[in-house]
Amino acid sequence: MSLRTYVFRRSLYSIPLVFFVILFNFILIHSAPGDPVIYLYGHLDVSGEQMEIIREQMGLRDPLYRQFLTYLSRILTGDLGYSFYFRQPVIELFAQGLPATLMLMFASILPATVIGVILGVIAAKHARSRADYLISTLAIYGYSFPVFWGGMVSILIFSVWLGWFPAMGMTTLTAAQAKTGVDYYVDVLRHLFLPAIVLGMWYLASYVRFTRASMLEVLEKDYIITARSKGLEDNQILFKHALRNALLPVLTVVGLNLGMVFTGAVITETVFAWPGIGSLLQAGIVSRDYTLLMGGFLITSICVVFANLVTDCMYAILDPRITYK
Amino acid sequence: MISSQTRESFARWTSFWREYSKHRGAVIGLGVITAMITVSALAPYVAPFDPEEITVDRWLPPSSHHLMGTDNMGRDVLSRTIWGGRISLFIGFVAATIAILVGVLIGAMAGYFGGKLDDLLMRLTDGFMVIPTFFLVLLIVSMFGSTTFNIMIVLGLTSWPETARVARAEFLSLSKMEFIDAARVLGAGDLRIMFFHILPNAFPPILVALSMRVAGAILNEAALSFLGLGDINVITWGQMLHGAIRYMALGWWMAVFPGLCIFFTVLAFNIIGDGLTDALNPRLRHR
Amino acid sequence: MENLATYFFASYGTVKAVDKISFEVTKGESIGLVGESGSGKSTVALSVIRLVPRPGKIAGGKILFNEQDLVSVSEAEMKNVRGRDIAMSFQDPMTFLNPVMRIEDQIAEVCVRHLGMSKSDAIKRAVDVMASVQIQDPSRVAKSYPHQLSGGMRQRILLAIAISCDPSLLIVDEPTTALDVITQVQIISLLRKLRRDLGLAAIIITHDIGVAVQVCDRLAVMYAGHIVEQADTKVVINNPLHPYTTGLLQSIPKIDTPRGALKYIPGSVPDLVDPPVGCIFNPRCLHAEGACRATRPETVEVEKGHFVACMKFSE
Numbered sequence: 001m002s003l004r005t006y007v008f009r010r011s012l013y014s015i016p017l018v019f020f021v022i023l024f025n026f027i028l029i030h031s032a033p034g035d036p037v038i039y040l041y042g043h044l045d046v047s048g049e050q051m052e053i054i055r056e057q058m059g060l061r062d063p064l065y066r067q068f069l070t071y072l073s074r075i076l077t078g079d080l081g082y083s084f085y086f087r088q089p090v091i092e093l094f095a096q097g098l099p100a101t102l103m104l105m106f107a108s109i110l111p112a113t114v115i116g117v118i119l120g121v122i123a124a125k126h127a128r129s130r131a132d133y134l135i136s137t138l139a140i141y142g143y144s145f146p147v148f149w150g151g152m153v154s155i156l157i158f159s160v161w162l163g164w165f166p167a168m169g170m171t172t173l174t175a176a177q178a179k180t181g182v183d184y185y186v187d188v189l190r191h192l193f194l195p196a197i198v199l200g201m202w203y204l205a206s207y208v209r210f211t212r213a214s215m216l217e218v219l220e221k222d223y224i225i226t227a228r229s230k231g232l233e234d235n236q237i238l239f240k241h242a243l244r245n246a247l248l249p250v251l252t253v254v255g256l257n258l259g260m261v262f263t264g265a266v267i268t269e270t271v272f273a274w275p276g277i278g279s280l281l282q283a284g285i286v287s288r289d290y291t292l293l294m295g296g297f298l299i300t301s302i303c304v305v306f307a308n309l310v311t312d313c314m315y316a317i318l319d320p321r322i323t324y325k
Numbered sequence: 326m327i328s329s330q331t332r333e334s335f336a337r338w339t340s341f342w343r344e345y346s347k348h349r350g351a352v353i354g355l356g357v358i359t360a361m362i363t364v365s366a367l368a369p370y371v372a373p374f375d376p377e378e379i380t381v382d383r384w385l386p387p388s389s390h391h392l393m394g395t396d397n398m399g400r401d402v403l404s405r406t407i408w409g410g411r412i413s414l415f416i417g418f419v420a421a422t423i424a425i426l427v428g429v430l431i432g433a434m435a436g437y438f439g440g441k442l443d444d445l446l447m448r449l450t451d452g453f454m455v456i457p458t459f460f461l462v463l464l465i466v467s468m469f470g471s472t473t474f475n476i477m478i479v480l481g482l483t484s485w486p487e488t489a490r491v492a493r494a495e496f497l498s499l500s501k502m503e504f505i506d507a508a509r510v511l512g513a514g515d516l517r518i519m520f521f522h523i524l525p526n527a528f529p530p531i532l533v534a535l536s537m538r539v540a541g542a543i544l545n546e547a548a549l550s551f552l553g554l555g556d557i558n559v560i561t562w563g564q565m566l567h568g569a570i571r572y573m574a575l576g577w578w579m580a581v582f583p584g585l586c587i588f589f590t591v592l593a594f595n596i597i598g599d600g601l602t603d604a605l606n607p608r609l610r611h612r
Numbered sequence: 613m614e615n616l617a618t619y620f621f622a623s624y625g626t627v628k629a630v631d632k633i634s635f636e637v638t639k640g641e642s643i644g645l646v647g648e649s650g651s652g653k654s655t656v657a658l659s660v661i662r663l664v665p666r667p668g669k670i671a672g673g674k675i676l677f678n679e680q681d682l683v684s685v686s687e688a689e690m691k692n693v694r695g696r697d698i699a700m701s702f703q704d705p706m707t708f709l710n711p712v713m714r715i716e717d718q719i720a721e722v723c724v725r726h727l728g729m730s731k732s733d734a735i736k737r738a739v740d741v742m743a744s745v746q747i748q749d750p751s752r753v754a755k756s757y758p759h760q761l762s763g764g765m766r767q768r769i770l771l772a773i774a775i776s777c778d779p780s781l782l783i784v785d786e787p788t789t790a791l792d793v794i795t796q797v798q799i800i801s802l803l804r805k806l807r808r809d810l811g812l813a814a815i816i817i818t819h820d821i822g823v824a825v826q827v828c829d830r831l832a833v834m835y836a837g838h839i840v841e842q843a844d845t846k847v848v849i850n851n852p853l854h855p856y857t858t859g860l861l862q863s864i865p866k867i868d869t870p871r872g873a874l875k876y877i878p879g880s881v882p883d884l885v886d887p888p889v890g891c892i893f894n895p896r897c898l899h900a901e902g903a904c905r906a907t908r909p910e911t912v913e914v915e916k917g918h919f920v921a922c923m924k925f926s927e
Contacts, residue, residue: 017455024456028464137350140599144592146544148551149566149584156577222707228663229702230722230773231694240721244712263459267548271570285467286553293464300457308455320757321711 080295090295101276108200120211142205151271259307351600365410374401421538423481432492495527540594616673625885642814644824647834699774705766716754764795843918
């Protein structure tokens with residue numbers, strides 16, 4: 001089948017997946033102990049009578065499948081509910097927090113990918129040498145570092161003690177210090193630096209490990225022997241023959257990570273009070289704002305499905321075996 | 326027949342251990358973990374103070390009296406760390422064990438029986454991998470209550486897919502080997518074959534998965550507690566970090582020490598996992 | 613090749629895969645390295661181009677090629693030799709081709725590297741080379757990927773890669789093993805054609821004597837890392853002197869073999885970490901005597917061009 005057919009079929013396959021995600025979400029809401037009303041409308045000060053009226057209005061007396069259809073139609077029109085804590089529609093809140101989170105994600109994952117792959121290749125090329133040992137050890141340290149602790153420690157060292165970078169937030173808040181124009185962007189970047197480094201370090205470590213492992217596996221393959229027998233230079237073999245094969249699984253992992261972007265953000269944003277979706281979710285957790293959390297779960301799940309789709313398609317573009325079978 | 330097989334398995338284990346001990350870090354890692362387990366098991370005898378005892382000596386920096394200082398409620402950080410280790414490690418192990426049990430069960434059935442069952446189970450596994458599990462854990466814990474029990478169960482039940490894959494790969498390749506045919510010819514039933522013949526030989530990669538899972542579970546539990554979803558009735562390292570974030574400028578020791586413990590524990594398990602993988606991989610062994 | 617020794621230094625001992633063998637190939641001539649699995653033939657091939665995988669190493673001897681000893685030449689110099697002067701084609705066409713590269717690239721890159729051609733010229737040449745290995749519709753095949761082709765085609769591609777830069781020596785490792793019988797016949801006739809057209813020297817490695825007989829001028833019989841007999845093909849077939857060679861030839865079932873038990877050589881291949889003292893074949897040899905168990909026999913030229921390593925001929 002051709003590439004176009006593959007992309008088409010794969011996209012089609014995503015639709016039942018999204019449906020499943022929505023269904024799963026629905027089941028989750030209704031399987032929680034207690035009343036969905038409480039979960040969906042929070043600890044508002046309502047009397048028992050009013051609860052009944054709400055239930056009636058919300059159609060909770062209806063059979064379950066009816067409720068699901070209502071839920072489905074609401075979701076499809078973009079109505080993810082109303083956050084009682086923030087007093088805003090959930091979807092608006094997400095839209096507000098999205099740019100900040102995206103900024104953080106791109107600042108951390110992209111450099112981590114590039115540097116991680118390069119280091120992983122170097123480590124694999126000189127396997128078991130001192131350079132490899134150094135890189136691998138650093139990688140496993142970085143990978144084991146709890147991100148939130150790393151954040152806290154870096155705030156301690158770089159903000160509190162050294163004062164090099166601001167500790168919290170995305171911008172400096174004092175009116176007197178409010179900046180505009182270029183100053184504003186510099187300010188944001190200063191605030192971005194620490195969280196991006198802390199979060200990026202974990203991704204970097206995991207990509208180094210993964211690339212190295214993948215490269216080592218590929219370098220043992222037979223076609224590398226063929227390449228060597230052609231008298232090609234080592235670097236040529238490394239990049240033209242080995243890397244092309246080794247990067248495929250790495251790509252899958254990066255794609256998955258990007259899909260799970262919001263989950264990764266929660267912790268870092270909490271530590272650094274970075275005003276993105278992560279902080280939003282943290283507030284939802286603390287205040288038990290289930291509508292917000294459910295909405296977040298749904299959005300994240302759909303993102304993952306979408307990210308998987310994109311990753312699979314990219315894989316199909318790069319690996320000829322998929323589309324020509 | 327069985328005894329010669331046991332002898333062979335034994336020989337495999339001893340040569341495996343020999344290979345493993347060549348990896349210095351892994352041996353150190355094992356030592357670190359053993360030390361930690363011992364210390365936390367002996368918590369009542371080792372901790373210098375009562376971890377819950379609130380005093381007026383708040384925010385004391387580390388000294389010879391309080392090796393790790395005191396926290397915002399005057400409690401000795403060292404004692405809290407030791408006692409906290411108990412729960413953190415316990416949760417880690419239990420959650421990982423649950424994940425391994427479920428994963429091996431599913432993977433074994435998929436790999437051994439193959440066919441439609443394999444397809445079905447693998448789709449289930451893939452589906453699970455797509456769900457943002459940490460988020461799911463967040464949701465479930467916040468909805469169903471954040472008790473230690475809940476946390477362990479949920480962490481365990483959301484992290485089995487990776488183990489399932491590993492188990493499936495092992496069972497798939499091992500069930501094609503000749504000694505399995507021999508066992509079948511002798512009349513061994515499927516269940517018996519899976520447990521007595523395949524499982525002992527599939528152990529090493531499963532052990533690797535276990536090590537990684539414990540590391541993961543400890544990190545996840547700490548993350549959960551850090552976000553405020555931990556069991557407030559118990560002390561864990563993550564809980565301590567949650568409490569420490571507000572007072573960082575006042576007492577860095579409150580945050581640094583528990584985090585250090587998490588770091589070393591997770592590091593140790595990861596290195597052990599790496600050491601195990603190296604010991605299993607023949608090609609990279611020779612220099 | 614003089615007294616070449618290649619050992620594998622494993623944690624459990626040193627495997628003497630190739631233990632002091634000597635032979636020579638001249639321009640236009642092809643020699644077949646015949647032997648069962650584990651006899652060390654592939655290791656010999658890899659030793660010539662110095663691609664013995666870890667933990668193996670060339671432990672002694674010389675490989676003289678164009679007045680150079682390839683054993684002591686630098687790695688950089690060796691890279692120039694590989695692909696240009698000496699080229700190799702491998703056993704399993706599926707795993708030895710890069711799955712994500714187009715065929716034309718895999719062939720062209722050798723020409724770019726050694727002949728300094730531009731990419732487009734090299735691709736044209738690749739198509740020509742593919743035609744010469746009897747691939748139909750070479751321009752279409754050139755644009756495709758390995759998994760789209762049949763086993764026979766892939767084997768031809770490996771050969772095409774090897775001959776793309778007109779090497780003086782071609783080493784072919786098990787050209788027929790991974791293929792079905794019909795394709796084998798095609799490859800054999802292709803090899804004969806190539807030898808005629810290109811006039812290169814060749815080392816053909818195979819465990820299938822039938823193949824060797826059809827393609828090679830000379831045969832060298834290998835057993836457990838030693839060459840036990842070496843001579844012109846016809847001579848080896850009609851007048852085998854070494855007991856192993858005799859046993860080998862006898863064990864091949866032919867169309868006109870009378871019914872009955874298949875003949876075979878009793879015993880099994882020795883442990884290469886701890887080889888038997890004396891003649892390597894003595895535990896399985898029906899004619900073994902005391903001297904055989906004591907000293908390793910010298911290789912003796914019994915008649916012109918016919919070498920044997922057997923105590924019977926060493927007196």
